Amino acid sequence: MIQTLHKLWRNHGGLHLDYHKEDSNAAPVRHLPMAEELIIPLQQHSGYKPTLTVKAGDYVYKGQEIASHTGFMKVPLHASTSGTITAIEERPIAHPSGLSDLCVILKPDGKDDWGNARMPTYPDPNQVDGEILRQRICAAGIVGMGGAVFPAAIKLNVHDNIPIEALVINGAECEPYITCDDRLMREKPLEILRGVQIMMHIIATQRCLIGIEDNKPEAIAAMQAAREELGDQRIAIIPIPTLYPSGSEKQLIKILTGKEVPSGGRPSTIGIVCHNPATARAIYRAVVLGEPLIDRYLTITGKGVAQPCNVEVPLGTPIQHLIAHSGGYTPAAKRLAMGGPMMGISLHSDQIPVVKATNCILVSDIPENEQQPALPCIRCGRCAEACPANLLPQQLYWHSRARDFDKAEQYHLFDCIECGCCAYVCPSHIRLVDYYRFAKAEIRTQRDAKTKANIARERHDFHQERLERAKREKAEKLAKHKEQAQATTDDGKKAAIQAALERAKAKKAEAAAQATTGETTE
Amino acid sequence: MIFSKRTSPYVSGKQDVSSIMRQVLYALIPGTAVLIWYFGWGILSNLVLAIVLAELLEWGMLKLRQRPVRPFLSDYSAVVTAWLLAVAMPAFSPWWLIAIAMIFAIVIAKHLYGGLGYNPFNPAMIGYAAVLVSYPVQMTIWPAPVDFSFVHIGLGQTLQHVFAGSIQGWDALSAATPLDAVKISLSLHKPLSEIYATGQFGLLAGQAWEWVSLAWLLGGLWLLWQRIIGWQIPVALLGTLALIASVFWLIDSQAYASPLFHLFSGAAMLGAFFIATDPVSASTTPTGKLFYAAGIGLFTYIIRTWGGYPDAIAFSVIIMNMAVPLLDYYTQPRVYGTKQGLQG
Ligand code: SF4
Ligand code: SF4
Numbered sequence: 001m002i003q004t005l006h007k008l009w010r011n012h013g014g015l016h017l018d019y020h021k022e023d024s025n026a027a028p029v030r031h032l033p034m035a036e037e038l039i040i041p042l043q044q045h046s047g048y049k050p051t052l053t054v055k056a057g058d059y060v061y062k063g064q065e066i067a068s069h070t071g072f073m074k075v076p077l078h079a080s081t082s083g084t085i086t087a088i089e090e091r092p093i094a095h096p097s098g099l100s101d102l103c104v105i106l107k108p109d110g111k112d113d114w115g116n117a118r119m120p121t122y123p124d125p126n127q128v129d130g131e132i133l134r135q136r137i138c139a140a141g142i143v144g145m146g147g148a149v150f151p152a153a154i155k156l157n158v159h160d161n162i163p164i165e166a167l168v169i170n171g172a173e174c175e176p177y178i179t180c181d182d183r184l185m186r187e188k189p190l191e192i193l194r195g196v197q198i199m200m201h202i203i204a205t206q207r208c209l210i211g212i213e214d215n216k217p218e219a220i221a222a223m224q225a226a227r228e229e230l231g232d233q234r235i236a237i238i239p240i241p242t243l244y245p246s247g248s249e250k251q252l253i254k255i256l257t258g259k260e261v262p263s264g265g266r267p268s269t270i271g272i273v274c275h276n277p278a279t280a281r282a283i284y285r286a287v288v289l290g291e292p293l294i295d296r297y298l299t300i301t302g303k304g305v306a307q308p309c310n311v312e313v314p315l316g317t318p319i320q321h322l323i324a325h326s327g328g329y330t331p332a333a334k335r336l337a338m339g340g341p342m343m344g345i346s347l348h349s350d351q352i353p354v355v356k357a358t359n360c361i362l363v364s365d366i367p368e369n370e371q372q373p374a375l376p377c378i379r380c381g382r383c384a385e386a387c388p389a390n391l392l393p394q395q396l397y398w399h400s401r402a403r404d405f406d407k408a409e410q411y412h413l414f415d416c417i418e419c420g421c422c423a424y425v426c427p428s429h430i431r432l433v434d435y436y437r438f439a440k441a442e443i444r445t446q447r448d449a450k451t452k453a454n455i456a457r458e459r460h461d462f463h464q465e466r467l468e469r470a471k472r473e474k475a476e477k478l479a480k481h482k483e484q485a486q487a488t489t490d491d492g493k494k495a496a497i498q499a500a501l502e503r504a505k506a507k508k509a510e511a512a513a514q515a516t517t518g519e520t521t522e
Numbered sequence: 523m524i525f526s527k528r529t530s531p532y533v534s535g536k537q538d539v540s541s542i543m544r545q546v547l548y549a550l551i552p553g554t555a556v557l558i559w560y561f562g563w564g565i566l567s568n569l570v571l572a573i574v575l576a577e578l579l580e581w582g583m584l585k586l587r588q589r590p591v592r593p594f595l596s597d598y599s600a601v602v603t604a605w606l607l608a609v610a611m612p613a614f615s616p617w618w619l620i621a622i623a624m625i626f627a628i629v630i631a632k633h634l635y636g637g638l639g640y641n642p643f644n645p646a647m648i649g650y651a652a653v654l655v656s657y658p659v660q661m662t663i664w665p666a667p668v669d670f671s672f673v674h675i676g677l678g679q680t681l682q683h684v685f686a687g688s689i690q691g692w693d694a695l696s697a698a699t700p701l702d703a704v705k706i707s708l709s710l711h712k713p714l715s716e717i718y719a720t721g722q723f724g725l726l727a728g729q730a731w732e733w734v735s736l737a738w739l740l741g742g743l744w745l746l747w748q749r750i751i752g753w754q755i756p757v758a759l760l761g762t763l764a765l766i767a768s769v770f771w772l773i774d775s776q777a778y779a780s781p782l783f784h785l786f787s788g789a790a791m792l793g794a795f796f797i798a799t800d801p802v803s804a805s806t807t808p809t810g811k812l813f814y815a816a817g818i819g820l821f822t823y824i825i826r827t828w829g830g831y832p833d834a835i836a837f838s839v840i841i842m843n844m845a846v847p848l849l850d851y852y853t854q855p856r857v858y859g860t861k862q863g864l865q866g
């Protein structure tokens with residue numbers, strides 16, 4: 001039924017997992033009642049924090065900017081609904097170490113009133129200059145919604161010297177349990193494809209490859225139907241084999257194009273730009289409808305929640321609210337994570353809000369074999385067999401554990417995408433990825449410390465040099481002065497030298513006399 | 523509600539060390555059964571003795587090294603070592619011979635190097651090599667294979683032999699293994715056809731031995747199918763052995779045994795599927811495994827044909843164990859997005 005003539009490439013490794021997609025993908029997306037309070041963390045993307053433009057007590061309209069975006073790697077933030085800012089304070093955020101960060105607390109007034117916060121629309125984006133569209137995408141606060149939260153506008157800023165061969169849309173959704181992209185592709189395929197067309201216009205490419213794992217036949221069909229409707233021959237919907245982690249950006253690019261993103265490089269260096277379907281849709285809404293990014297599709301699932309489902313909720317909705325509207329926790333609920341079971345991050349509280357990166361809330365139990373202690377590595381090589389980056393995970397583990405970070409880097413630590421395949425298959429149950437995260441963090445801190453030290457040293461050297469220069473200049477001045485003075489009193493100088501010579505002579509004689517008595521002058 | 527803070531991945535595969543080791547033990551059953559069929563209670567006494575000793579030694583060493591006993595004792599790795607040794611040793615081995623082998627295997631080769639996962643050498647092969655070098659006579663004498671032989675030598679007699687020394691009539695039952703027989707005859711410049719005519723040989727290799735080898739092969743294929751082991755080691759080992767044997771056999775089929783003889787006698791099959799595949803002491807990269815196993819095949823042929831010992835799997839494995847660090851280093855796979863394996 002679904003056919004493709006597109007050639008596919010194979011990656012190394014990968015796993016067939018238990019997907020549990022059917023737990024949540026059957027029903028259409030739900031819209032929940034508004035939460036009592038929205039918690040909107042200021043920092044929602046990779047890059048720099050935007051600057052707050054509201055204060056406690058302000059009334060804001062839906063879509064109104066609450067933090068602005070002047071500067072590189074900054075993306076603005078908008079109110080998810082209308083209401084009053086009750087506080088701006090530290091709240092726990094979604095972070096592996098359970099950190100808190102500055103959040104805007106918004107009490108909805110229930111009106112969901114846009115006021116005049118909607119941005120001007122571009123009904124026909126093809127007539128608009130790409131740069132203007134890019135600025136709009138930035139102003140709408142759009143970031144990669146697959147979890148990486150990289151500012152979308154920056155990803156779309158391609159260099160003229162590398163022509164973009166293809167736009168790749170990552171509809172693989174390879175993590176178990178997560179089905180929000182699946183639902184989005186089924187429910188809003190036209191909006192996604194219109195967003196795709198806008199991106200193609202911006203990066204001036206004539207080809208778009210949309211990769212979707214073949215365990216989502218409905219999504220593939222819906223997207224193909226939408227493509228027929230648009231009649232855009234440049235766009236190809238390509239089913240790919242279901243094999244974790246095909247939805248990792250680098251892996252998907254290899255599968256669809258046969259090209260590898262160079263180590264340490266970006267896809268654009270090989271003429272590829274990669275985005276997520278949700279990002280494409282957000283771009284459509286920002287450009288054509290003038291709506292900033294203030295809500296998203298996400299999956300609530302796992303053994304620990306009574307009614308797994310997909311929802312579309314305003315950013316800032318507390319997780320607890322989502323759980324409460326999904327039938328609440330079951331007795332199996334032991335672990336809360338944002339993201340999927342392979343790469344998600346643990347949450348220590350359900351007071352944490354939904355952010356732009358939140359594609360899934362996973363409430364799971366703790367499998368039995370996790371309660372066993374890790375055994376030593378038996379060098380079985382299963383981890384290397386499973387690694388999609390073709391690394392040698394047990395060597396990375398060995399060197400990370402021994403804090404031999406140079407060696408770990410030699411074994412390409414930074415090419416590890418932290419997909420978790422190695423830890424999944426390890427028969428000794430070693431928490432391999434934890435060691436890599438630790439090593440990467442250590443290396444980064446060391447590098448930071450080094451740069452800081454370098455800057456400090458440079459500053460110090462500069463300071464030192466300035467002091468020396470000042471001294472030198474002073475000395476030179478003084479010397480000049482003296483010279484002038486000397487020139488006038490040459491006779492006096494001769495007399496002075498004579499006197500000094502005599503003084504030295506006398507001292508010498510005195511010292512000699514003392515030496516003969518065997519005493520020191522001290 | 524308190525949530526677990528463990529980091530991802532939150533799911534894990536079904537295999538663990540003990541399940542892998544258990545599967546290896548299951549795969550050893552057919553070969554062991556055929557051995558018992560032909561050689562009687564002696565194999566069983568080897569097995570029981572070796573396993574009991576291995577677990578005792580393992581327990582003792584864990585205590586001495588102040589390691590948690592439970593997770594390690596239940597990983598079955600010592601049982602696998604014991605089992606491999608038991609089926610490699612001559613049937614009816616005296617208890618002290620097994621004990622010496624086990625001490626070398628578990629205490630020296632395994633725990634003195636740091637225990638499970640840290641031993642550079644295959645423990646079973648160290649144990650085997652130690653007794654082979656020290657007691658060559660006892661190690662090359664096997665009872666002649668007899669159908670239903672366990673009826674021949676009863677359990678009581680077996681125990682008497684194992685614990686109290688030789689039983690009456692033992693010499694009549696003992697014989698050299700086919701590998702040994704071929705070696706001795708060839709050294710006397712007898713053509714192979716004459717040796718084969720003695721009736722000690724079956725279709726492929728030694729009578730009984732070829733059936734044992736087939737049973738090892740069966741277990742090995744099952745391990746492959748269960749993905750407990752990879753194809754690289756058995757294929758490269760048997761392939762290399764067969765290839766070299768073919769070359770010499772084609773040159774002179776009277777002076778060099780056939781490739782089938784090499785594959786189906788001695789410990790070739792056992793070695794290819796169960797011994798060389800020991801993950802801890804083998805090379806870990808796919809290419810490294812090919813070289814590692816090819817090396818074992820090569821050395822096996824050399825030692826069998828021109829060396830001082832009839833069988834050579836143990837020595838070949840130990841030799842190649844030494845090459846593993848080098849092999850692992852130079853056979854790193856090419857990492858995604860890079861030109862070659864190693865950086866800098
Ligand atoms: S899978 Fe685990 S035990 Fe096997 S080599 Fe990798 S780290 Fe070691
Ligand atoms: S987490 Fe890293 S080392 Fe492990 S399989 Fe994934 S990419 Fe390879």
